[in-house]
Amino acid sequence: NLPQTLRESTARCVPAAQTLLSAISGDTMAVQSQRWQLFVAALLSCLQICFSIRRSLGEGALSRLAATQTDELAANASRSLHANVTAKKYAVVNTFIAAPRAKDSVKVTEVMCSAFLSLRLARSALWMARKDELKKLAAANDNEAIDDLAKGEEGLFDMLFFTDKRTIPEEILTFFEGHDVLTIDVSELGNAMRQFQKMDPRHIGYMLKLASLWQTQYRVTVVVDNDNLLAKPRYDVIGLLENHAKEGPCFFVYPGGVQGSPDNAAFIASIPNKAFYEHFSEGIAHGYHQVDGWGGAYDKREKEFMNQHSKPGCDFCWNGATFDQGLLWYIGFGTGKTLGKLLMSTPEKCPLGPGHCVPPLGGSGYHFQQSPKAWQLDYCDRKVWADLAQRKGGKRPWDVKNEILKAFVPRWNSFMKQRIRDNDLCFNFFHKVATYYDRCPDVFDEVPSSRSSSVRTSRGALARTVRMSTWRSA
Numbered sequence: 001n002l003p004q005t006l007r008e009s010t011a012r013c014v015p016a017a018q019t020l021l022s023a024i025s026g027d028t029m030a031v032q033s034q035r036w037q038l039f040v041a042a043l044l045s046c047l048q049i050c051f052s053i054r055r056s057l058g059e060g061a062l063s064r065l066a067a068t069q070t071d072e073l074a075a076n077a078s079r080s081l082h083a084n085v086t087a088k089k090y091a092v093v094n095t096f097i098a099a100p101r102a103k104d105s106v107k108v109t110e111v112m113c114s115a116f117l118s119l120r121l122a123r124s125a126l127w128m129a130r131k132d133e134l135k136k137l138a139a140a141n142d143n144e145a146i147d148d149l150a151k152g153e154e155g156l157f158d159m160l161f162f163t164d165k166r167t168i169p170e171e172i173l174t175f176f177e178g179h180d181v182l183t184i185d186v187s188e189l190g191n192a193m194r195q196f197q198k199m200d201p202r203h204i205g206y207m208l209k210l211a212s213l214w215q216t217q218y219r220v221t222v223v224v225d226n227d228n229l230l231a232k233p234r235y236d237v238i239g240l241l242e243n244h245a246k247e248g249p250c251f252f253v254y255p256g257g258v259q260g261s262p263d264n265a266a267f268i269a270s271i272p273n274k275a276f277y278e279h280f281s282e283g284i285a286h287g288y289h290q291v292d293g294w295g296g297a298y299d300k301r302e303k304e305f306m307n308q309h310s311k312p313g314c315d316f317c318w319n320g321a322t323f324d325q326g327l328l329w330y331i332g333f334g335t336g337k338t339l340g341k342l343l344m345s346t347p348e349k350c351p352l353g354p355g356h357c358v359p360p361l362g363g364s365g366y367h368f369q370q371s372p373k374a375w376q377l378d379y380c381d382r383k384v385w386a387d388l389a390q391r392k393g394g395k396r397p398w399d400v401k402n403e404i405l406k407a408f409v410p411r412w413n414s415f416m417k418q419r420i421r422d423n424d425l426c427f428n429f430f431h432k433v434a435t436y437y438d439r440c441p442d443v444f445d446e447v448p449s450s451r452s453s454s455v456r457t458s459r460g461a462l463a464r465t466v467r468m469s470t471w472r473s474a
Contacts, residue, residue, distance in 0.1 A: 088158045089148075090238060092122040093212045093223045095162040096172075097186070097205035110376065112172045113426035114226040116179065119159040120419040122222055125230040125365065126238060127153040133236040158218070160184055162208040164197075179423065190214070192281040196323075199287075203323035209265050210328055213251060213276035225266040227368040231415055233361035240358060241271055244341065249273035251332065252358060254343045255309075261318040261325045262309045263340070266367055268328070276339070279331045288322045290314050296334025305351045364415065366407050374408035374433050409434050 094115040130148075137145035148156060159181045165173065176183050186197060186204065189211040197204040212221040220238050224230060237252070244250045251270035253263045270276070286295035293316035298306065303315065306329070311317040320326060332340020333352070343360045344350060350357030368374065377384055385397040392400055412434050420426045 089156050089218060090126070090220045091158040091160050091212075091215060091218045091222070092119050092126070093160045093162065093209070093215075093221055094119050094226065095205055095208040095223075096168065096226075097164045097208065108169050108171050109425065109429055111226075112175045113420075113429045114373075114375065115161060116175075116181070116423070116426055117416065117420055117430065118224045118226050118229055119161075119181065121365070121416060122224045122230045123153060123157045123159060124419055125232050125363065126222060127157060128232040129234075129236045130156075130238050133239050154180070158182055160212075160215075160221075162186070162189065162211055164204070184211075190277055190281070192277070192284045196284055199284075200323060206265070206320065206324040207327070209268060209324055210276075210280060210331070212268060212272070213270050213280070213331070214272055214274055216272045216274060218272055221268075221270055221272055223265070223268040225367075227373055228266045229365055229368070229411070229416060230361070231363040231365035231411070233363045233365075235359065235361075237269055237361060241269055244358075245271035248337070249275045249339050250341065251276075251339065252341050252343050253328065253332070254360070256319060256325065257309075260309055261320050261329075262306050263325050263329050263332070263342070265320065265324045265328055266369075267343075276331060279335050279339075280327065282335075283327045283330050288316075288326060290316055292316065293321065293334070294327050294330040296330050297336065298334055301352050302333050364411060366411055368407065370404075372404070374404050375430055377404070380436070405433070405436075 096111055096115060131153075134145045134149050138149055161176055161181050161183045163172075163183060163185065165183065165185045173183055186193060186208065189208065193204075193207065193211055196207050200207075209223045212223045215221050220241055222237075241250065241252065249271060251268055253265065253268050256262060256264040283294035283296075288294055306315055306318070309318045310321075316326060318325070321329075328340070332338070338352075338356055342350065342352065342357045344357045345360055347357035347359055372388070377388075382397075385401060389395045389397045389400045395403075412430060417427065417431065417434075420430070
């Protein structure tokens, strides 16, 4: 029943209202009540914005500024909604959008279990390192540290999953809802993110990781890829981040390696700040170009480091340059402020200059960058191994098996499986890799006579290691 001009003015508020409404269904009554209160407050705020702009600036200015006001309102309302429901300090984040075929149950299980394992491992690893530091602070009568110790891992950390709820299989959303993982839709992550989704729907799943940088309801967010499985780091990365953040917005990221990229978005630890979203929006507005990437300006050292990882004759041609890793590099180093720091084993020799690198996490975690992953193969199918060996330059099948499995099996048995032992589906999905000898011995007991004794010895050693680890776990 609003006048026509006011209806037009408030039309831009509808997406923000719909975003909040979409989060309400399916919750408990207590949580529904909280979300409804936030929704009503956000809608009233939206109307107030429209009235105040119209009174002071008139219709012309309204049309120019409404989009900006609404985007900010949606971001603030989303932050308030999650902050009031969870009230936790830290978050670990995983993302996925390229939905698997709904009927392919193996693929669906792989997506949700690999995300679940990486989130559980990250939360546990960060908590163990944080707990050691909190104990020291609590011994000095630090009240906040005492409270944090009492809250524990689950009381301090949220697990977040960024996705597109319109396309992801319902089984994955249902699984996460039942296992304390908060699913956040792409529509809640800002207009600039939705704009990129329209520009490049193929790579939006990668770009979603950067939204962790502006989840300001948390003091620290840490992004982990499905194949980046963390163990307890050598130091408290959360504490180090908070110390560096006293100088301003900050995030930590690993370099990508030679012929890879200058940064690797498989791990991003940040102090969330709205400035990151502003720079993200600037990059999206500029777009990617081989000449200057996502925009910005870089000093001599930064350019030299980029060139080490880029294709000859192109400064901005590296792995992921056209989506997450390219835009993350712009946010960290191309805005005129150094907001990113590289995790390197020799920070005193930082290629970007003094103070721009910090020590790596260390520990026994592992990033399984090569494909296929250890959990993606049918280990009892001989043809799978023969084809894979051929694709890897004609290697012997056993050597390929050893190469893929030796990084996963010992780590699974030593620290990974304890983190998801309470979930039969995901535990069994990964545990089958560690028990492949017992399931299909005829495939692995064949050692061609042409192989050397050293190959047979290494094969036997790995078999004994796997079997003993399995027996110990039993």
